[in-house]
Amino acid sequence: MNEDYLWDKSGKPDPQVHELEEILGALRYQPRPLEIPKELVVVRRRFYVPILAIAATVALALLAAGLWLRVQSRKTPTSLVVETRPTVAPSGIGKHVPTPVVVKDELLDQRTKEVSVPINHRNYSSRNVFAANMRRVKSPRETGLKPGERQEALVAKEQLMMALRLASEKLNLAQRRTQLSSPPNLIRNQHKVG
């Protein structure tokens, strides 16, 4: 038996092998395109199910975070501390009066250390402390200001109020002096003359 034929089909084939080859040749690989049977239904796999699951998880996580934040914000005390700072009225008036109230927001303090609104324009003395109305300072969320800007805004607000008060005081002073310098009652004088 020539074994080379079995390896590389060289040499003379063995008649028995040749016979087997012919019998099994019908089953030899025949290249032909794939034909899918018509009765076979192709079902696409649904990909949106895992996406929906992820979206639901994210939504739940957001909801939980929102609820937690809300509970936390309710727990945190929102009381305001009121400081009164006395000041000296401008000369000519001779009274000691309190300045506009400086309010510290504890919430803000926790976030941005202590907020101090300096009013360094006037002398203070301990005997001139008065009670004053409490004012609520807008929270950063309400004003839309960053903590640094908020501090600046509070200082500006104090200065603004002081400036406006001074302007108002001077305007009224001018008005009073004008009234004082005008003749007291012309009609009465005319009556006397008549």
Next chain:
Amino acid sequence: MKPLSMRKSRLPLVALLLIFAATLTAKAQGAKIQLSNLDHLAARASQTVDVNIDERLVQIAAKVLSSEDSDEAKIKKIVNGLKGIYVKSFEFENTGEFTQADVESVRTQLRGPAWSKLVNVTSKKDGSVEVYLMMVGDQISGLAVLSVEDKELTVVNIVGPVDLEKLSRLEGQFGVPELGIEAPKPKTKN
């Protein structure tokens, strides 16, 4: 899309509007008076008030003013649209700490044609108070108050549209008692 000729015809109008707006802005900025030449008085003064609030600070200060609080709401209305508030006030221990030249440095700026003197009250005893206004049309675009006393010099300069009536009503608010000098009581006849 509008034809090119139509757009071209609107250009002069837009330019005029821009010029008008720029003029108004310049006028409003012109209401600011220079107070830096009074800075040297701070060293001699026993008490000094120095407030410099420009437009940006006015705007951010307005943000923290509450609309719910009646006093702050009033202030918010007053400061709405203001371009700046500048105050220099000096109180001295003794008389003669500031000179007439210091006062004139402010007064000369207020003698310009843009300013008109609204009130001028002079008294040998109490000093003088002068109120100046800058007008653009019918609207006030600036206010200046110059108060000179023996031991006190105060200059208030408000830039922008200011409501004098509302401003004068502010005294006695903010939880602060009224500061005004009481008018002398009429003498009763015996």
